[in-house]
Amino acid sequence: MTDPSPSPLEKHTGYWLRCLSNMISGSFEARVEKHAITVPQWVALRTLYDVEKITPLEAAERIGVDKSTFSRMLDRLEAKSLVTRLTHNADGRSFFVALTDSARALVVAIAKEADTNDALFFGHITPKEQETLRNLILQLLKATGGHSKIALKALTTRKEKMMNxxxxxxxxxxxxxxxxxxxxxxxxxxxxxxxxxxxxxxxxxxxxxxxxxxxxxxxxxxxxxxxxxxxxxxxxxxxxxxxxxxxxxxxxxxxxxxxxxxxxxxxxxxxxxxxxxxxxxxxxxxxxxxxx
CATH class of the missing domain: 3.30.1810.10 (YdfO-like)
Incomplete structure (x- = not known):
């Protein structure tokens, strides 16, 4: 009795998604690294960009990481003069986190890089098709018990890259x-x-x-x-x-x-x-x- 023939690799949607994901993320990582930060740090900065100031706990929840992970990330961003700590008048044990002016300018610059990267890989399909693709991805995440925040958490909790x-x-x-x-x-x-x-x-x-x-x-x-x-x-x-x-x-x-x-x-x-x-x-x- 011969073994059943396995389905061809090219028939697996996940295979093609992985190939595309590797190319997209690799291209964007290279763009972000030109600005001397990592993709997880960029995600944090972009999230903080939408608020004037925020506590570390609230920031960690918005980004989708635990408090200790955000604390380490905060130290690195502060060392690069991208965030600052502000006094919390109502709670002497806590403090607020805010972006510096240079960080806000950096967010705008890297957002343009993200737009360019998206155009490079998704510009071959129409805006309507891009919207449909995003909706299908969200639909699959929800159907399998996932959520966009989970994907975000997986990205931001990964260790800071040591490989160049x-x-x-x-x-x-x-x-x-x-x-x-x-x-x-x-x-x-x-x-x-x-x-x-x-x-x-x-x-x-x-x-x-x-x-x-x-x-x-x-x-x-x-x-x-x-x-x-x-x-x-x-x-x-x-x-x-x-x-x-x-x-x-x-x-x-x-x-x-x-x-x-x-x-x-x-x-x-x-x-x-x-x-x-x-x-x-x-x-x-x-x-x-x-x-x-």
């Missing part, structure tokens, strides 16, 4: 254009805060992981890759690795060769200096990390 996403993207671009070697790529990724990455040829996704359970993902755009070969050939994979590291072939050629060699995905571990190539049925090939 833009530096990772720059390193990837240089590597793909063969302007830097594999050792130089690893060095740049390490400096950007990454400690490992995984390339999944089946899902067509690349994941970069940091030390604080952070991750950054994006889709592999090439449509040329087929299914990994059922036969796992270590020699083919090794030859592809060595040709790529010698800058004799580009990344797309390398990827196709390891796929033809039976690799469904591979993982690179910086600290332990390991490269693992995994086949569809559990075969594993460990390639020696180059000395550098």
């Amino acid at each position: 996403i833009q530096e990772i993207k720059d390193a990837i671009a240089l590597s793909l254009s063969k302007e830097i070697s594999f050792p130089e790529l690893i060095e740049r990724l390490t400096k950007a805060g990454a400690e490992r990455y995984t390339v999944d040829f089946v899902a067509k996704l690349i994941h970069y992981y940091g030390k604080e359970n952070e991750y950054f993902s994006y889709c592999i755009e090439s449509e040329n890759f087929g299914l990994p070969a059922s036969t796992f050939c270590e020699e083919s994979i090794r030859n592809a690795i060595e040709a790529a590291q010698a800058l004799l072939i580009d990344y797309e050629t390398f990827a196709q060769r390891v796929i033809d060699g039976g690799a469904a995905q591979y993982q690179i571990f910086f600290k332990e200096r390991k490269q693992l190539y995994l086949g569809r049925e559990g075969s594993v090939y460990a390639y020696p990390f180059p000395q550098f």
Whole structure:
């Protein structure tokens, strides 16, 4: 008896939503980081923009985080001169939080960045279609017990990013254009805060992981890759690795060769200096990390 054929990845709506979400959030993160703040900090500033002053507890509730999380965020924003603490005359144990003038100007500037980012990704559909899309997302959140505030809380309670996403993207671009070697790529990724990455040829996704359970993902755009070969050939994979590291072939050629060699995905571990190539049925090939 043969196993039932699983539904194709491309038939899953969640797969496409994740691909789109990764691209949108990655683009916006890069825009926000140019202003020396993080996306969670931007969410907090934009929320506080609508009030003249507010207590920390009220602010945390509006943003959708617990009080201790907001307290840490407040310290960082205050260190950047973006918020100030005001005396609470009715309660000597408490205080109000207010945006500084520079923070209010920053909110306006980043809001324009958000508008530009939205236009980049959603400008291909009409305003009416955009409204329909938003309503459908809210409908799904409500139907599954979710709410927009939950999504907001998930965003703002995530730890402050230690990985520099833009530096990772720059390193990837240089590597793909063969302007830097594999050792130089690893060095740049390490400096950007990454400690490992995984390339999944089946899902067509690349994941970069940091030390604080952070991750950054994006889709592999090439449509040329087929299914990994059922036969796992270590020699083919090794030859592809060595040709790529010698800058004799580009990344797309390398990827196709390891796929033809039976690799469904591979993982690179910086600290332990390991490269693992995994086949569809559990075969594993460990390639020696180059000395550098």
